[in-house]
Amino acid sequence: MHALSAGDVDLTTILADMTLPNPVMTASGCAAAGRELHQFFDVADLGAVVTKSIMRDPRSGRPTPRMAETPSGMLNSIGLQGPGIDAFLAVDLPWLVRRRARPIVSIAGSTLVEYAELARRVGQSPGVTAVEVNISCPNVENRGLVFACDPYQAAKVISVVRRETPPGVPVLAKLSPDVTSIVTVAESVMEAGATGLTLVNTLLGISIDTESLRPVLGGVTGGLSGPAIRPVALRCVWQVHQAMPEVPVVGVGGIASGQDALEFLLAGASAVQVGTVIFNDPGAPMRVVAELAAELAARGFAKAADAVGFAHRPARLPGDTG
Ligand SMILES: Cc1cc2nc3c(=O)[nH]c(=O)nc-3n(C[C@H](O)[C@H](O)[C@H](O)COP(=O)(O)O)c2cc1C
Secondary structure, X not given: XXXXXXXXXXXXXXXXXXXXXXXXXXXXXXXXXXXXXXXXOOHXXXXXXXXXXXXXOOEOOOOOOOEEEEOOEEEEOOOOOEOOHHHHHHHHHHXXXXXXXXXXXXXXXXXXXXXXXXXXHHHOOOOOOEEEEEOOOEEOOOOXXXXXXXXXXXXXXXXXXXXXXXOOOOEEEEEOOOOOOHHHHHHHHHHOOOOEEEEOOOEEEEOEXXXXXXXXXXXXXXXXXXXXXXXXXHHHHHXXXXXXXXXXXXXXOOOOOHHHHHHHHHHOOOEEEEOHHHHOOOOXXXXXXXXXXXXXXXXXXXXHHHHOOHHHOOOOOOOOOX
């Protein structure tokens, strides 16, 4: 038997009714709507492009500064700055569709009515591969508590989005790791009609400037991302796959190499997203595709799908030849 080479590996990914050429996507908010990345590689070569969460109205985001470096990650408090749904549907989405990319449109709202309107308008737009629902937003109708941190509120958003989105368009619920039980929230949104899960959004953090003696970020708290959160994100994927192995999962959090991506597949993710690393290496998503193929080949996986959840299998005992 000859050793596999990277070119022999079948990276085709079937995820919640979507068939993608490979399992690597951009993470929402880390590559806008893909246009800036197109100078580094063809965005149609990615498994999918997940767009920055779009809200109903144009927003200027939170006060500056909005970014802070941490030893192995980044804190951001961008606050969902964006052009609003009208401009997104008129300019950004048609560009991705023309490029033959597979757009997964991330939506975010502060009320159920906003989520419903966004889901309806995005779901009816031609060329949308899936809707990803960012529920890590404050619920203005419930004391500003984040939807994603309450299984009941999280499910309410997903059931509204599912109802308003055409049946053929998959709905991915993107969960927050800042909860006591990720499995409880995962079960709740799956019951509410999600087709799959994206795990995870940033962790809430804070940084204090010891010169000014005040918080660094204008918004005080921010989302922690990058290598620091990889073990947490991986743990979430692991726990959810263990509890619900049939549920399609997209893993995200600190992925910067093919080896990182392989870890997420082995934990149970069918696909992965690449986020923070793009800010210092814009070519990272396609590099991860190539590196993942090489990592799979080196371990004898002829198909990426064969690696999904592999780490949950009992280890072979010494002398076990079966
Ligand atoms: C600058 C920045 C902006 C982000 N914006 C969004 C967003 O609009 N919607 C969303 O669901 N996640 C957003 N995220 C979270 C990422 O999509 C991702 O879940 C998280 O950063 C973990 O992945 P990473 O460590 O690879 O960046 C953002 C992250 C960063 C760093």
